[in-house]
Amino acid sequence: MSSATSQKKNQSIRETRIMTANYAAAEAVKLCDVQVISAYPITPQSPVVEKLMEFIEQGEIDVEFVTVESEHSAITVCISASAVGARVFTASCANGLALMHEQLHWAAGSRLPIVMAIPNRAVAAPWNILNDQQDSISQRDTGWIQIYCRNSQEVLDSIIQAYKLAEDVMIPVMVCYDGYVLSHTLMPVEVPTAEEVKSFLPDYVPHTILDPDDPKNINPVTLADPRVNAEGVLCHGYFEIRYLLQEAHMRAIESVAKIGTEYGRLSGREYGILDHYRDEDADLLMVSMGSLASEAMDAVDRLRDEGMKVGIIHVRLYRPFPAEVVARAVQKTGCRGIAVIEKNVSYGYEGALCSDLKAALFDYDVPVFAHSYIAGLGGRDVKSSELYDALKKSCAYCDRPRDKQRKDQEWLNCRI
Amino acid sequence: MGTKECGHITASSSPAVGEAGRTGDWRVQHPEFNYSVCTPAKSNTPSCFRCWTFCPDAVISKTIPPKVNLEYCKGCGICSEVCPTGAITMVTEET
Numbered sequence: 001m002s003s004a005t006s007q008k009k010n011q012s013i014r015e016t017r018i019m020t021a022n023y024a025a026a027e028a029v030k031l032c033d034v035q036v037i038s039a040y041p042i043t044p045q046s047p048v049v050e051k052l053m054e055f056i057e058q059g060e061i062d063v064e065f066v067t068v069e070s071e072h073s074a075i076t077v078c079i080s081a082s083a084v085g086a087r088v089f090t091a092s093c094a095n096g097l098a099l100m101h102e103q104l105h106w107a108a109g110s111r112l113p114i115v116m117a118i119p120n121r122a123v124a125a126p127w128n129i130l131n132d133q134q135d136s137i138s139q140r141d142t143g144w145i146q147i148y149c150r151n152s153q154e155v156l157d158s159i160i161q162a163y164k165l166a167e168d169v170m171i172p173v174m175v176c177y178d179g180y181v182l183s184h185t186l187m188p189v190e191v192p193t194a195e196e197v198k199s200f201l202p203d204y205v206p207h208t209i210l211d212p213d214d215p216k217n218i219n220p221v222t223l224a225d226p227r228v229n230a231e232g233v234l235c236h237g238y239f240e241i242r243y244l245l246q247e248a249h250m251r252a253i254e255s256v257a258k259i260g261t262e263y264g265r266l267s268g269r270e271y272g273i274l275d276h277y278r279d280e281d282a283d284l285l286m287v288s289m290g291s292l293a294s295e296a297m298d299a300v301d302r303l304r305d306e307g308m309k310v311g312i313i314h315v316r317l318y319r320p321f322p323a324e325v326v327a328r329a330v331q332k333t334g335c336r337g338i339a340v341i342e343k344n345v346s347y348g349y350e351g352a353l354c355s356d357l358k359a360a361l362f363d364y365d366v367p368v369f370a371h372s373y374i375a376g377l378g379g380r381d382v383k384s385s386e387l388y389d390a391l392k393k394s395c396a397y398c399d400r401p402r403d404k405q406r407k408d409q410e411w412l413n414c415r416i
Numbered sequence: 417m418g419t420k421e422c423g424h425i426t427a428s429s430s431p432a433v434g435e436a437g438r439t440g441d442w443r444v445q446h447p448e449f450n451y452s453v454c455t456p457a458k459s460n461t462p463s464c465f466r467c468w469t470f471c472p473d474a475v476i477s478k479t480i481p482p483k484v485n486l487e488y489c490k491g492c493g494i495c496s497e498v499c500p501t502g503a504i505t506m507v508t509e510e511t
Contacts (some may be wrong), residue, residue: 208425216428216429217435220428221436224428226419234422239426244425
């Protein structure tokens with residue numbers, strides 16, 4: 001009884017606690033009235049699920065946890081539960097996430113607002129359990145929204161916002177954070193109260209529900225062209241349904257900003273599409289996703305101390321890609337060039353973020369160079385001094401004529 | 417008029433005849449009955465109905481005589497295969 005009382009008391013005041021990003025993810029799920037969880041353990045995701053199991057065991061949350069034999073089944077359970085109207089959660093990464101691939105398309109095509117935490121990890125071969133972002137980048141085109149976080153606080157806040165976003169635009173959301181670097185690192189995190197989250201996050205209202213009293217066949221064979229159904233209504237073909245997903249993605253960019261502002265009013269921590277660090281008057285920008293963007297702050301400070309105008313833009317929302325927002329933000333700084341440093345590579349070309357960024361700059365006529373740096377694959381340590389060296393190297397291209405600013409892609413600290 | 421007015425954002429269907437579309441369009445052959453050898457027709461009793469039992473699209477009626485709904489019959493020919501008296505012949509559609 002006394003523990004129940006103190007537990008209730010804890011929920012009515014905001015607390016700042018020391019926790020890993022994995023536990024921050026679990027805390028967020030606890031606050032979001034999630035009804036069904038299904039997940040399969042994989043390093044470094046396991047502590048998310050272990051913590052949630054602990055909450056269930058202690059009666060702190062009323063959740064149906066479905067144990068399964070693989071990640072493919074875990075996401076399938078989430079799809080089914082979401083289709084009958086439950087708010088659901090799962091977490092995975094690396095090869096486990098890759099095993100979900102087919103079902104990720106099903107989740108997005110079914111427009112189910114599933115939220116998944118991804119502590120980013122390298123994908124085999126060879127086996128490696130450490131951090132890079134190749135796993136979630138490889139799922140880029142499945143139709144899920146992707147949000148990247150820089151610290152544990154952002155993980156907790158982003159998962160709460162992810163439910164609101166997913167249920168607003170009816171698109172599943174991946175909340176990605178670097179494995180170990182964030183997933184296993186203790187940081188202070190302010191946890192909002194259950195009442196605050198409840199006031200922010202309305203109940204989930206499904207768009208189509210599987211109900212025995214009103215039987216439906218969800219996702220029947222849908223050929224290319226529209227057709228008239230048995231009630232005489234002209235229904236979408238596959239093409240129209242896919243167009244609607246794309247349209248909702250483009251609408252989601254605005255939703256992310258709106259929900260981030262609203263969350264700011266609730267918590268005092270406002271979120272946007274991008275995060276900025278000392279970029280107002282920068283000559284060179286570093287653009288990145290995840291923990292690299294926070295780690296690089298030291299390198300940027302050092303360069304600033306030495307008189308080089310360098311700043312950071314963190315791309316928080318990667319899919320949908322906020323092309324106009326990024327291009328305008330780059331333009332606003334008046335910078336001459338960009339170093340994109342990222343923990344993934346689209347094999348045979350360059351870092352995925354670099355390609356997307358360059359396309360946006362071209363489309364909005366922002367004529368600055370963008371250099372592609374690949375860093376930290378398979379957990380290769382990325383030191384502040386290496387980021388400093390890379391940024392300094394790209395800085396040297398700022399004064400060159402436009403046709404001499406191109407630079408070959410570079411793999412940071414590759415000792416081959 | 418476009419499809420947006422249907423109000424759906426995904427594909428779904430309710431159980432109804434023809435919900436999957438006019439599958440009769442897929443057919444290249446259709447079954448023809450020779451009622452002079454068809455067991456229920458010949459004996460005028462509800463009997464046999466193997467064509468009705470085995471039809472995967474449920475387009476053969478359990479009537480005397482059995483009849484095929486050609487709106488939805490895909491022309492698979494299973495009825496013809498299972499008929500014990502050879503009363504059903506698959507005939508190529510005229511194009």
